[in-house]
Amino acid sequence: MQTTLEDPAGPLLEVRGLTKVFGTLKACEAIDLTISRGEIHALLGENGAGKSTFVKMLFGALEPTAGSILWKGRDVAITSPSEARRRGIGMVFQHFSLFDALTAAENIMLSLDDPAPASAVAARARDLSRTYGLPLDPNAHVGDLSVGERQRIEIIRCLLQNPELIILDEPTSVLTPQEADRLFETLERLRSEGRSILYISHRLEEVKRICDRATVLRHGRVVAECDPRRETAASLARMMVGDEVQPVIRDKPAAAREVLLEIRDLDRRASHPFAVPLAGINLAVHAGEILGVAGVAGNGQGEFFEAVSGEALQERPDAVRIGGKDAGRLDITGRRLMGAAFVPEERLGHAAAPFMTLSQNLLLSRHRTDARAFLARLGIIRGTIVARAAERISAAMDVRKAGDDPEAAALSGGNLQKFVIGRELDRQPRVMVVNQPTWGVDAGAAARIRQALIDLAKSGSAVLVISQDLDELFEICDAIAVMHGGRLSAPIPVAEATYEKIGLLMGGAEPGHAAAPMAEAV
Amino acid sequence: MRIELVKRPQHSAMFSALSPFIALALTLGAGAIMFALMGKDPLEALYYFFIDPLRETWSLHELAVKAAPLILIAVGLAVCYLSNNWNIGAEGQFIIGAILGSMLPVMFPELQSWIVLPLMLLMGILGGAAYAAIPALLKTRFNTNEILTSLMLVYVAQLFLDWIVRGPWRNPEGFNFPETRNFHSYAILPEIWPASGRAHWGFVFAILAALALWFVLSRTLKGFEVKVIGQSPRAGRFAGFSRARMVIFAFLVSGALAGLAGISEVSGAIGQLRPSISPGYGFAAIIVAFLGRLNPLGIIAAGLVLALSYLGGEAAQISIGVTDKVARSFQGMLLFFVLACDMLIHYRIRISRPVRAIGGEARAHV
Structure with a gap:
């Protein structure tokens, strides 16, 4: 289990020229990235920079258009998340997928590829939670747990597969400062065992604190690779955005x-x-x-x-x-x-209907307040006026999108958020x-x-x-x-x-x- | 071994558009196999089923007669299904519309005036809408499952029709046959071109209803509301749309159109009430709605296809001697393949073998 930082077998993961194209949009373009054993590697980038697309390819949820993934020096094709897990890649998602009405152990059990009795799962979960300082009662119902505890379930679920590479997507976005500190201790313990972590975050201070290396993506390309400890938050932000924030x-x-x-x-x-x-x-x-x-x-x-x-x-x-x-x-x-104007927390499914276009989603919250502009007699929608207003909002908030009037679900989270906020601000x-x-x-x-x-x-x-x-x-x-x-x-x-x-x-x-x-x- | 459906990350727009045609082709293929198993020449059977009925003017009229109720009902159902309301009871709404609409010519045959027909159509619409309001109110007030309530009300309506034509409304000069009196001439929905065939104005109503609902669904705020509530109820609530009002609206629209279909069928095609006035139009219309992709213009085409399956069933019965149940099985296969195609456009099938658990660990039933 004890592996040193300088592994003679070379890097754990090497990605060469990984590219993903959606229609005319190059979400990821020729990405090169290397992760050594026992390293916490930060992946930084603005919304729509291609971070999610990139990790989805690593985790087998998306198929790359071109490029290769070398896992322990061997060229592999990762075709599904379960295959990624089998190879030793685990992922903790930003949005948890847990059933509120089941216990922590039952939730873990459901995700296992090999069925195992609940008591055995609970026992192993308890072991892991003790080893890694992740306090958790396996028999507690998820509905009663805090967000920090739910995240621990996801982490334990991931650790049960004994992964060598753990991908964490914005793990601290839901935690209190105290809970985040505890998470960092766990991550450091995992690193000391020789496991590698790919850490996606937009909190630059955190990245400076715990990450050994950072790769910065912008518009789907790698724009910088650096040691975050030698950078300032402002210089990291500059790499991400391209100009001073x-x-x-x-x-x-x-x-x-x-x-x-x-x-x-x-x-x-x-x-x-x-x-x-x-x-x-x-x-x-x-x-x-x-x-x-x-x-x-x-x-x-x-x-x-x-x-x-x-x-x-x-x-x-x-x-x-x-x-x-x-x-x-x-x-x-x-x-x-x-x-009054309102912007709810959930972008997709609450603030916006996922499979409707941006102009339809503009109508969603403003069909009454702007009825005079947007509707003709008999409730007929003035399509061009609505589309023009949606375009105005996109321009005002710098919403980056593929196509003139894409479906809400096709936008990255940050761009959709800019749109739903701009939709309300536009009303003053x-x-x-x-x-x-x-x-x-x-x-x-x-x-x-x-x-x-x-x-x-x-x-x-x-x-x-x-x-x-x-x-x-x-x-x-x-x-x-x-x-x-x-x-x-x-x-x-x-x-x-x-x-x-x-x-x-x-x-x-x-x-x-x-x-x-x-x-x-x- | 385990069979899983895995959601595809992107689905093909081309296959979405082609899906009804693929389903149609698969239905024909499966139908050919079915005829072969019955010992008939599959090509000949398919010819009598799907081509022969299209060769004569009069049978094209018959096609319109059969398509009219299917299209009328299906465009109403499209409003329901788009707004996530599962009205399965159009057959019942069709029957109640027919009964209420027939009240004037059956109970007051001496009232002979041009006003009779418009009143009949209006009462048919009201009857269907009122009957559809029952599951709608049950859903909004008591949160009942509308699939069950609307379906069960079909049987109530069928038995009510059976009772009324055998009992109170039986034709006094009808030699005890279970039928009402024949409608007088003011109560008959006229033919469009009487010289060439039987197609009546019900077909015109169907086309007009489809065009009107197409406009409402694609161009107006109401249509937008229908789709938002159906696709994304929480976003619909955020928009300030009321789900309860939408349930009522969708059921009233589809009930009204089913009722109009019912009275049009009775006063246009049959001319009296009988114990059975529909060969399952209300159920076949569900297939029409989905085959037409819940789009009223698509539904016009799909309604003609399903109407053809009814005509083909009759033709095949006569010319190659197969039972008319064959038509039903064609309709069933068509729905099956439409739904299967749609499913496989959004999901793919994965067959996975579980890796043997280490140490022969028991296969827990999760």
């Missing part, structure tokens, strides 16, 4: 002005067994203000968003007030007509509510989205940002409140907030919160 510019916090979005004593019962009930939520967002809601995923953010957006109605009309008027009994269309909404604005989005796109939100606030709108990314909240918000277990803390002005303070609240150190209206707290 614009730092987000923020004005002084807005003075307390008119309250445009107000939540009063919002309660919501759990609508299904795995939903988080909301209790006694109060908040107020003023004109020109950005209020952040921090919290680890699965603490009620999704339920809160649905309540604010009107996808779920409230019992009391004054539980949600928009622009000083009661909106609690209005549906999402009614709230939009009051000047008075109130904007965004859930996870830059989740899984690369540095360049994230900076653009954040700047757009700040500009919107500067123009006098109220912006509510729900995010798990603390860096982001500190960068753009005037005040940050923390959601934990379906409750919301009082907002802390960003000048007084520290990572530790917020991190502790995220971990539930101070359950409950001040129920007072927060006008004076801001």
Whole structure:
């Protein structure tokens, strides 16, 4: 098992000229990459740079158009994920595929190629969790576990196959700072055993901290290979984007002005067994203000968003007030007509219909607010006007796409996110509510989205940002409140907030919160 | 050994477009095998089944007579299926539309005026829509499965028709046959070109309905709503579209069109109510809807194909002496191959042998 860094047998994985073409789009072009044994190798790149396509080819989920993969010096064709696993390549996906109603051990069992009894799986899982410092109860139901714990299931599931190369796709995007630290310890232990890790992340500080080497992709090509420890975050970002990332510019916090979005004593019962009930939520967002809601995923953010957006109605009309008027009994269309705009967390299937074109997806959220422009009599859609508006949004937000009006599912995550945010900004909404604005989005796109939100606030709108990314909240918000277990803390002005303070609240150190209206707290 | 369906990362646009034709070809191939097994010359049988009915003007009219209800029902079903509402009960809605529409000529035969026919059509539409509203309301209020409720209501409608033509509505001058009185001339849906054949205005309604729904589905916000809710319910809710209202809308539209088909068939093709007024149009229309790719224009073509299978069944019965059940098996094979082709465009089959577990570990039933 003990293998040294300098392996006489050469690199573990060598990729030569790997290319993938979709129609006219070259997603990956002649990529060369070498991973040695016992190395944590970072794969960096903007959205649409070809990272996902590249790892899908390594993992056998996509077939390369050209090029070769040398695994332990032998030219191999990886035709399916199960074959990749057999050869010793494991992958932990950004989006987990776990059944909420089953236990951790049952979930692991389902993914095994060789069927084995549940008790044996549980025992091996327990061994692995002890060896690698991944605390997990194999008999716990996944629905009851935090996101960090769910990720551990995925990692253990992967380790059970005894992989020599582990691919991690944005592993820390859902973790608290404390959970991320624990993950890094696990990764270092895996490295010390001689296993290799391909680490995909857009968090440059992290990459500098744990990765030995980095390969940077831009527009499907390798543009740089470097030792991230010798680079600065800014120089890495420059390699990814091609030019200096614009730092987000923020004005002084807005003075307390008119309250445009107000939540009063919002309660919501759990609508299904795995939903988080909301209790006694109060908040107020003023004109020109950005209020952040921090919290680890699965603490009620999704339920809160649905309540604010009107996808779920409230019992009391004054539980949600928009622009000083009661909106609690209005549906999402009614709230939009009051000047509010919403961007949910899930891009595909919630913010956008995957198999509809961008212009159809523009209509999705704006068919009523812009009915005069987009619809003729009898509800006939003015196709060219809608398509032109979609094109305007794509241009304004620099959405990169293949073809004039592609289906939403054909865009990379970051580009689709830019589109769904641009779709709402294009309306100049008075109130904007965004859930996870830059989740899984690369540095360049994230900076653009954040700047757009700040500009919107500067123009006098109220912006509510729900995010798990603390860096982001500190960068753009005037005040940050923390959601934990379906409750919301009082907002802390960003000048007084520290990572530790917020991190502790995220971990539930101070359950409950001040129920007072927060006008004076801001 | 394990057989798995694995989703293809990209599916071919060409094969998606060709799918109905491939299905048709496979159906013909399987049909030829079936005829051979029955001891008939397959080529001759297929000729009588699919070519012979197209050679005479009068039989082209018959084709239109059969296609009219199929197209009318299927375009309505397309609205249902596109919005993810599984109305399987069009046969029942067809029958109730026919019964309600027949009320005037059967119960008030002395009312003889040009107003009778429009009223009959209107009542047929209302009857079908009202009957379709039952599974829709059950679904929105009690979250029942509309596949089951709409299907079960078909049998209710069939038995109700059977009872009413044997009982209260039996023709007093009909020698105790289970039939209503013949409709008077004001209650008959006229033929389009009486000189050349029997095709009645029901076929015109079918084409108009298909064109209208094609326009609604492809050009208007309502059509957009139908497709969004069907493809992506959560995005539909985000758009502010109500799923419950869509359930009602889709069922009312398809029920109304099935009802119109029912009364058109009775007043155009049959001229009275009988215990059986449909050779399964409501079910065959499901095949038509899918063969036409849920696109109203495609449905016109698919309706003609299915109508041909009915005519071919009759022709083959006479000329080569096979049972008319053959038509049903053709329809069944066609649906099977359409669905199979669509499935294989999106998925591929993988046969995997499990690697023997080390140490002969028991094969757990997962």
